[in-house]
Amino acid sequence: MKGLAAFALACAAALVPSLALAAPPVPFVSTLPADVPSPSLSQAIQAVSPPPSAGTFGIAVKSLTTGEIALVNADTPFPSASLYKTAVMYEFYRQKQLGRVSVNDVLTERSYDYEDDGANLVGLPGAQVSAGTALQLMMTISDNVAAHMLEDRVGRANINRTLEQLGLHTTRVGPFGPGAPDLLGGYAYTTAHDMLTLYQTLATGSAVDADSNREMLNLLLANQVNDRLPAQLPPGTPVAHKNGELDGVLNDAGIVYGPKGPFVIAVLSENVPGINAEPYPTGPAADAGMANVAKIASAAYAYLER
Numbered sequence: 515m516k517g518l519a520a521f522a523l524a525c526a527a528a529l530v531p532s533l534a535l536a537a538p539p540v541p542f543v544s545t546l547p548a549d550v551p552s553p554s555l556s557q558a559i560q561a562v563s564p565p566p567s568a569g570t571f572g573i574a575v576k577s578l579t580t581g582e583i584a585l586v587n588a589d590t591p592f593p594s595a596s597l598y599k600t601a602v603m604y605e606f607y608r609q610k611q612l613g614r615v616s617v618n619d620v621l622t623e624r625s626y627d628y629e630d631d632g633a634n635l636v637g638l639p640g641a642q643v644s645a646g647t648a649l650q651l652m653m654t655i656s657d658n659v660a661a662h663m664l665e666d667r668v669g670r671a672n673i674n675r676t677l678e679q680l681g682l683h684t685t686r687v688g689p690f691g692p693g694a695p696d697l698l699g700g701y702a703y704t705t706a707h708d709m710l711t712l713y714q715t716l717a718t719g720s721a722v723d724a725d726s727n728r729e730m731l732n733l734l735l736a737n738q739v740n741d742r743l744p745a746q747l748p749p750g751t752p753v754a755h756k757n758g759e760l761d762g763v764l765n766d767a768g769i770v771y772g773p774k775g776p777f778v779i780a781v782l783s784e785n786v787p788g789i790n791a792e793p794y795p796t797g798p799a800a801d802a803g804m805a806n807v808a809k810i811a812s813a814a815y816a817y818l819e820r
Contacts, residue, residue, distance in 0.1 A: 540731065540752050540771045542719030547581030556584040558817040564806040569762070569786035571806075574706035575814045578717055579775030582818070585707060591684050592782040594704040595758025595765050595791075596656045598687045600712060602664050603653060603733065604680075605673045606645070607726040615667060617646030627662035633793075634659045653733040656757065680715065682708040701760065709767040709780035716754070717769045717776055734768060742766035743779060745808035747815055759791040764803045770811065772819045779814055781807045 559573055563586065573586040609615045625639045635651055636643055636659040643651075648664050651657035665673070670687050677685050685704040716734070721727045734754035743766040744753040755768020767780035783806075788799025795803070 540735070540754070540769075540776070542724075542727070543578045543714075543717045543776060546714060546718050547578065549576065549583045550581040552582035552584055555582050555814070555817055556586065558813050559584050559586060559810060562809040562813045567787070568806055569764075569783045569803070571810075572706040572780075572782040573810060574710040574780045575777060576710055576714065576779075577775065577777045577818050578714060578769075579777075580818075584814075588706040588710070588780075589684070591703045591705055592765070592784050593701040593760055593763050594685065594687075594782075595701075595760045595763050596658075596661075597704055597709060597756055597758040597765050597767055597782075598685075598702040599652050599656065599661050599758075600734070600756045600767075601673050601677055601682075601685065601687060602661055602668065603649060603730055604712070604721060605668045605676050606649065606664055607722045607730060608676060609668055609672070611722050611726060615645060617644060617649065619645040619667065621645055621648055621663040621667060623659060623663055624666065627659050627666065629658045629662075633657045636660055636663070649733060650736075653756065654736045654738050656739060681711055684708055685712075704782070706767075706780040706782050709782070710778050713754075713767060713769050713778045713780070717778060731769075737768075741804045742807040743768055743770065743781070743811040745804065746812035751815075759789070759795050761791050762786050762789050763791070764789060764795065764800075764807055766807055766811075770815060772815055774819050777814060777818050779811055781810050783807070 563571060572588050572590050572592055574588040576583040606615060620642050623636055623639050623641045628639050633655045635657055648660040651660040652664060674686050685708040687702045715721050716730060719727045721730060731754050735752060737755055739757045742757055743755050752771040753768055755766055758765040763784050764786055765782045769776050769778050786803045789795050789803055
């Protein structure tokens with residue numbers, strides 16, 4: 515197992531430069547359209563939304579061509595699960611622009627960074643990786659230890675401050691700080707509407723700066739966990755997204771690049787029955803839960819590509 519982890523880590527490290535330098539195969543959105551509430555899009559989403567027995571869902575969808583938008587329970591906080599890693603990535607690139615961090619920085623895993631559940635290709639405390647490799651692992655396989663190490667480097671308070679400045683008023687990573695909602699069992703939290711705001715910023719090329727934005731889109735496009743938003747879309751559809759899961763939670767949020775233009779979609783959930791997230795959701799209940807997320811993305815695609 516150690517040999518396999520070392521091999522995978524070496525492969526991830528080798529991929530970082532090409533990811534950072536390659537131009538993403540998607541264009542920036544030149545002008546962000548104003549929100550246009552669409553009852554028809556809402557109806558299309560509601561028609562495939564799962565019943566209450568399948569969990570509680572928050573959904574936000576917006577066409578970045580027409581501005582059509584549908585919001586379902588979109589301002590209710592949910593556990594973000596690994597969606598918070600998009601915020602960690604954003605803060606890293608913000609500090610990189612300021613010269614405070616570099617992809618070549620060497621990060622050392624502390625004892626409090628270690629987890630023995632979920633993805634971990636970094637290894638045991640004391641292991642060292644470059645920040646660029648940690649970004650790759652965090653965003654493409656959702657490596658938890660890599661995420662903790664990057665949080666240590668950029669500072670959780672800085673992440674939360676940047677989220678507030680971006681207008682994501684109901685998205686936080688822990689520790690939450692004075693005045694933050696005391697909810698969700700201490701988990702990082704967000705809303706579907708906040709995720710829509712973050713991802714439409716990334717779609718426009720205005721996230722930090724154009725070069726940083728390209729690198730962030732590349733990392734999101736390289737996500738290897740594609741069992742939710744992309745699962746029922748036409749093969750080859752580019753989706754720049756981040757998934758997340760906890761017990762009872764299956765989330766996914768990102769940008770779908772359809773032939774008629776991109777749209778942003780965020781699907782959050784909790785109290786999904788039968789979901790045990792350690793080490794990764796498997797089995798009939800997980801398959802059904804993931805299919806529910808995929809159906810929502812498919813319905814949005816069918817409506818917006820009509």
